[in-house]
Amino acid sequence: MEPFVFFGGKGGVGKTTVSCAYGLKCARDGHRTLVVSTDPAHSVTDVFDQPFGDSPRPVEGVDRLEAMQIDPEDEVTRHLDEIRQDLSEQVSASMVNEINRQLEMAHGTPGAYESALFDRFIEVMRTADDYDRVVFDTAPSGSTLRLLGLPDLLEDWIDRLMYKRRTSIDLFEKAAIGNNEPRRVMEGDPVLARLEERKSFFEFAGSALHDDAAFFLVLNPDELSVNETRRSIADIREKDLAVRGLVANKLTPSPDPDENGRGARYLRERVATEEERLETIRSEFEPPLVAEIGWRSSEVKGDLLDDVAAELDIATAVEPPTHV
Ligand SMILES: Nc1ncnc2c1ncn2[C@@H]1O[C@H](COP(=O)(O)OP(=O)(O)OP(=O)(O)O)[C@@H](O)[C@H]1O
Ligand SMILES: [Mg+2]
Helix, strand or coil: CCCEEEEECCCCCCHHHHHHHHHHHHHHCCCCEEEEECCCCCCHHHHHCCCCCCCCEECCCCCCEEEEECCHHHHHHHHHHHHHHHHHCCCCHHHHHHHHHHHHHHHCCCCHHHHHHHHHHHHHHHCCCCCCEEEEECCCCCHHHHHCCHHHHHHHHHHHHHHHHHHHHHHHHHHHHHCCCCCCCCCCCHHHHHHHHHHHHHHHHHHHHHHCEEEEEEECCCHHHHHHHHHHHHHHHHCCCCEEEEEEEEECCCCCCCCCCHHHHHHHHHHHHHHHHHHHHHHHCCCCEEEEEECCCCCCCCHHHHHHHHCCCCCCCCCCCCCC
């Protein structure tokens, strides 16, 4: 299994729970593991009953397991501050105000969260030397998954920006010659340097996601979730990435065979309907069903998390990364 493992899926299906359970399984199997969560509502903090923040912290009572929780709101602010800093070093003072105004507006634009989170995910991947495995509990909307197709697109875009910057420097140099004072501004140009840095960032992102990451989708046995999963599998395939496996969570438990009250009959009917849906998944969906997790009567934490971890038929052994 690749060093980076992502769990995606619709809101509330159990991504955080499954990510934590898988992280726990990896740690118990001897791998130094980090679980990265981005959801401020129900997150690693709730599952492990312990506060987590922006940097990795050990999970109490579990050797080799650490967790961190990225706050998307803070991340956007940090991200935009960085851009502000970058730009204000490179433009005239008169433009700084305009830049600030634009960045204020950017804060609220769709995509700002995703873009900031994406950067952060990649940064975590780039600096994950201390871990054998990093497990990403992705954002509810699945928009994080959509971002996975971005690196290629952005690389092309950066190439074009670099070309433009070079052309304009070139023109500037030619003009300067007329001034009897040729200037070699191409070397050491801060804008080009920054573009170069972004390009290598996206190159890393593209290859790490393609070669060192495995994607799993969590689903519930209801029609909505099954349909959504079908779409996500196609979306991800379109990005030349593959879904490694599907995790069915919150399956209705079967009553004992000798029980025949109303509750038992209801459960039995539900189990039958869910079984049909699982059968559809097994026969029509390409990625294999790697776990069927029963619906517990309470929140999954503590010992229950170990139980759920045992139900995950996902390998934990780590292949070394190809892109370090
Ligand atoms: N197998 C299960 N049995 C009982 N409760 C479960 C099970 N799996 C998840 N839950 C509970 O369902 C709720 C949602 O689970 P979780 O937070 O893992 O989903 P999520 O996909 O991460 O949600 P979000 O999209 O909001 O991030 C939580 O309260 C969790 O404890
Ligand atoms: Mg979650």
